[in-house]
Amino acid sequence: MKKVSFFIFFLIMTATLIWVFPAFAKEKTIGIIAFQMSSETHARTANRAAEKAKALGYKVTLLNSRGSLAEHAAQIENLILSRVDGIILCMSKPVQFDAQFVQAQEAGIPVITIMSGSNPNTLFDITVNEYQVGAQAALYLLGSMNYEGKILTQRFESNTSCRIRGKLLDVVLSENSAVNVVGSHTMAKTKSWREDVHNGMGALILKNQGKFKGVWASFDAQAFIIDDILTEQGMKKGDIVMVSVDGGQEVFRRIRDKESLITATVAIPFEAMGEKAVDSIDSILNGRASKADIVKGPYLLLDAVLVDKHNVPEEGKWPW
Numbered sequence: 001m002k003k004v005s006f007f008i009f010f011l012i013m014t015a016t017l018i019w020v021f022p023a024f025a026k027e028k029t030i031g032i033i034a035f036q037m038s039s040e041t042h043a044r045t046a047n048r049a050a051e052k053a054k055a056l057g058y059k060v061t062l063l064n065s066r067g068s069l070a071e072h073a074a075q076i077e078n079l080i081l082s083r084v085d086g087i088i089l090c091m092s093k094p095v096q097f098d099a100q101f102v103q104a105q106e107a108g109i110p111v112i113t114i115m116s117g118s119n120p121n122t123l124f125d126i127t128v129n130e131y132q133v134g135a136q137a138a139l140y141l142l143g144s145m146n147y148e149g150k151i152l153t154q155r156f157e158s159n160t161s162c163r164i165r166g167k168l169l170d171v172v173l174s175e176n177s178a179v180n181v182v183g184s185h186t187m188a189k190t191k192s193w194r195e196d197v198h199n200g201m202g203a204l205i206l207k208n209q210g211k212f213k214g215v216w217a218s219f220d221a222q223a224f225i226i227d228d229i230l231t232e233q234g235m236k237k238g239d240i241v242m243v244s245v246d247g248g249q250e251v252f253r254r255i256r257d258k259e260s261l262i263t264a265t266v267a268i269p270f271e272a273m274g275e276k277a278v279d280s281i282d283s284i285l286n287g288r289a290s291k292a293d294i295v296k297g298p299y300l301l302l303d304a305v306l307v308d309k310h311n312v313p314e315e316g317k318w319p320w
Contacts, residue, residue, distance in 0.1 A: 028086075035093070086112075125298060134245075247269075
């Protein structure tokens, strides 16, 4: 009788432990930091990563560094101290935060960056081939102009991606002498960059009125400002060709809009990058894959898509 009672007690306790212990199991946490959430691309990437992580059952700590290097460093350190299971950094600055990445590595916390550049103490950076992106934008612009005429350019040298895009434009121009740059403005890295672009390009447009057939912008938000200037002056779609880079609902809307002068953009899959970062962290944390299984080298490249009137998606949809 005692043996039977003990056996029943054992079964009850075992069932209780099986039911209770998962409730006390540590919920895995992924820390996601966007360098500047006021930037649409940073926000799109970080928000989609957060959505994906929550869908997979992770607790998410989503932070915004508000463009501050000091705040970014402190947020990475705080995530390490709180013992998160993985860290995803959107548009970070790996060179400046090597000390923090070493701390994460020593703590056994995998770090994946997005559109940031590589660092030996992170797993890898998810990005696009900016050389390919730059070539796509430049060749589309020149092709639409039949490889002759004058253009204006809006550059941004302080950002690596934008700088590479500009260099590829220069390479393409060097092989096509019938296309000339008659005016170029370089955006300053300031909080009032929109005003800087408006004033700089406004002056160039006024100076070269009627002389240019194309406009090249290093990213879409610059193109929006230029588009507004030109439409206010009475220019119509088709008067010039305007090409930029990034992709998003606003630029797709303008490509569809009969009043806008924006012709095309090379769309970068920011949402897909956020999802890929989470999928990679999840596979590594759960032992399904190692870094070497996911990518060889410091960069995991996703494809960008050139979007114009022929393949622009409907409102709310994406070209991938």
